[in-house]
Amino acid sequence: MSALIILFVFVTSFANRLLEWNDQLLLRANSLTGRSWVFDSLVGFFQGNDLAKAGVVGCCFLAAWYGGRTTEATRKTRKILLVTLIATICVIFTTKIVSHTIFLPRPAIQAQKIYHLAGDQLVQMNRLPVRTPLDTASQKVHSDLVSGDVQTNDLGSFPSDHAGFFIAISLGIFLASRRLGWLALGWTVLVILGGKLITGQHTPLDLLAGAAIAVIEVMFLQFISRLTLTPLLDTLSGLTLRYSALSSALIFALIFEMTSTLVHVRGFIGLLADVKRHVLLGMN
Amino acid sequence: MKLFKSAFIVLGLSVMTSCGLAKEGLVLMTDESYQARVFATNKIGIGSPDGLVWHDGKLYFADEGSDKIEVWSRTEGLKQLADAQLGVLSPEDLVIDAEGNIFFTDDDAGGLWEVDSKGTPRLLAGKDKGLISTEGIALAPDGSLLVGDGEQHKVFRVTRDGTVSEFLGKEAGITKPESMVFDEHANLYIADNEDNILYFLDTDHKLHKLIERRASFSPETIYYWQGSLYITDSKDGKLFVYNAKEELKTIAAFGGQLKNVQGITVDELGKIYLTVQTDLKHKAGTVIEISKEGSAVASNQADQK
Numbered sequence: 139m140s141a142l143i144i145l146f147v148f149v150t151s152f153a154n155r156l157l158e159w160n161d162q163l164l165l166r167a168n169s170l171t172g173r174s175w176v177f178d179s180l181v182g183f184f185q186g187n188d189l190a191k192a193g194v195v196g197c198c199f200l201a202a203w204y205g206g207r208t209t210e211a212t213r214k215t216r217k218i219l220l221v222t223l224i225a226t227i228c229v230i231f232t233t234k235i236v237s238h239t240i241f242l243p244r245p246a247i248q249a250q251k252i253y254h255l256a257g258d259q260l261v262q263m264n265r266l267p268v269r270t271p272l273d274t275a276s277q278k279v280h281s282d283l284v285s286g287d288v289q290t291n292d293l294g295s296f297p298s299d300h301a302g303f304f305i306a307i308s309l310g311i312f313l314a315s316r317r318l319g320w321l322a323l324g325w326t327v328l329v330i331l332g333g334k335l336i337t338g339q340h341t342p343l344d345l346l347a348g349a350a351i352a353v354i355e356v357m358f359l360q361f362i363s364r365l366t367l368t369p370l371l372d373t374l375s376g377l378t379l380r381y382s383a384l385s386s387a388l389i390f391a392l393i394f395e396m397t398s399t400l401v402h403v404r405g406f407i408g409l410l411a412d413v414k415r416h417v418l419l420g421m422n
Numbered sequence: 423m424k425l426f427k428s429a430f431i432v433l434g435l436s437v438m439t440s441c442g443l444a445k446e447g448l449v450l451m452t453d454e455s456y457q458a459r460v461f462a463t464n465k466i467g468i469g470s471p472d473g474l475v476w477h478d479g480k481l482y483f484a485d486e487g488s489d490k491i492e493v494w495s496r497t498e499g500l501k502q503l504a505d506a507q508l509g510v511l512s513p514e515d516l517v518i519d520a521e522g523n524i525f526f527t528d529d530d531a532g533g534l535w536e537v538d539s540k541g542t543p544r545l546l547a548g549k550d551k552g553l554i555s556t557e558g559i560a561l562a563p564d565g566s567l568l569v570g571d572g573e574q575h576k577v578f579r580v581t582r583d584g585t586v587s588e589f590l591g592k593e594a595g596i597t598k599p600e601s602m603v604f605d606e607h608a609n610l611y612i613a614d615n616e617d618n619i620l621y622f623l624d625t626d627h628k629l630h631k632l633i634e635r636r637a638s639f640s641p642e643t644i645y646y647w648q649g650s651l652y653i654t655d656s657k658d659g660k661l662f663v664y665n666a667k668e669e670l671k672t673i674a675a676f677g678g679q680l681k682n683v684q685g686i687t688v689d690e691l692g693k694i695y696l697t698v699q700t701d702l703k704h705k706a707g708t709v710i711e712i713s714k715e716g717s718a719v720a721s722n723q724a725d726q727k
Contacts, residue, residue, distance in 0.1 A: 240678075241447070241448055241677025241678040241681065243448070243450060243675075243677070247450060250450060250451065250452065250454070251450070251451040251454045252448055252449065252450045252451070253448065253449040253450075253451070253458045253459075254447075254448050255447040255448065255449075255460075255678070255679060255680060258460055258463050258465070259459070259460055260449060260458050260459050260460055260710075263448075283452065284452075291638075293450070293659070293675055293677050294677075415597070415617070
């Protein structure tokens, strides 16, 4: 019993310490922003522009896809990359479910007035002194927030779906090709996730959790696929070589969509919902 | 496998340190001139209410979790007005007329129900008259009642003698008339929380779409007070205010246990009361009060009763 109590106290104090480090790290990274319009605009550009943000990772993926020196090597890397694509979908699904379950607003929002339910009372929380970047897009988001326009997506920042998504792809690339993998992982960590930290969109804990989900799911699916899906993957990778033109077109479409973080797929789902409403239900 | 184990430990620690927030619930005040507090919990006897109305110093609840219509006052506490014995299954929304007659809808049992000013409950018009799954309700200036039906995608007019007629047909395009309210000029606002549209029906019976296809907007319940329309959004956990001058503005965002904001009413002092269905299945609910910063709040908290 006493061992359990000691363990509980240890875990609680460790968790509290972790949260303190989390806030301190965030504020240190965030202190870089709000000082230079040029720096903030540069960081903002790599956050907002899909080509700049995800193009490098997408190129690494394509290079790994076509980069095998022999047919057997190409087939091997394609099997890894095909499993990575499936794992990435699973990672997005997991991070979305968790972030909808855990209500933890983005740090920039935690700078606002928040009440926290403690027992039967609402108690006002301490505010995080997060700085707002000076670039136009960030200033607009901040001004929208202050005027009351908060996006639901900004209320569930834990875990970071960007961290999950890009770490999953980069890790898959790393497993297929070490050199390209280092480049993709480096770009993801330093540019994509670093930017999220600097601009106060995510805490280190959000990013770590997203990355952890990605690592677990990618490794687990790679492991499982080797045990049970080898014949299927052999067939699939063989088909990509046999129907090279068609598989190139499909992989281009997939990478295009991945680098734009599925925005067009979401638009297509919206269209299907409208078709159901107008055609099947016969509504205006 | 080492990598796998390390990742698992990191994820476990991350979840351990953060999962408490999901259980606790938060309210983010995007309009900082407002403050929030818990007005009432299950301790006063409510279950998991949906609609609520402030009327003459009392709060009336359409308690969806407990299948009851209830009234709460500071002096008398909580009293039951109608329950499942009458046939009520899932009371949804309610209105009260000047004489104190209560009218309510029920999306499971269907129909339009009444508890008159003497406290006698009855079914005014049931499923047999075409009211299959009743949702929003509004008291029309002529004394009749408008009732939205989510299954038939229509709005019906019901007179006090129980005569039912079609007010807005399926061709109007309203999928789920979840909530309705008139303004002082007899214009009708209709909230459709399936298509996420706020409609406006003018006095010439022309239907307009006031807000549609807006990200993070799904109107659940609407309440008109002094030129402004107050709107809850249970899907996104938000409280909005809409008026012609400022258009749509978020007052507060809710999360965790408090995300499922449902009914809304405003008292004579401008204090906003919201019902939150924290756990409908287990009959758990909360009433949150949102008021302007600096207004007196401590004296009339329901839980102090």
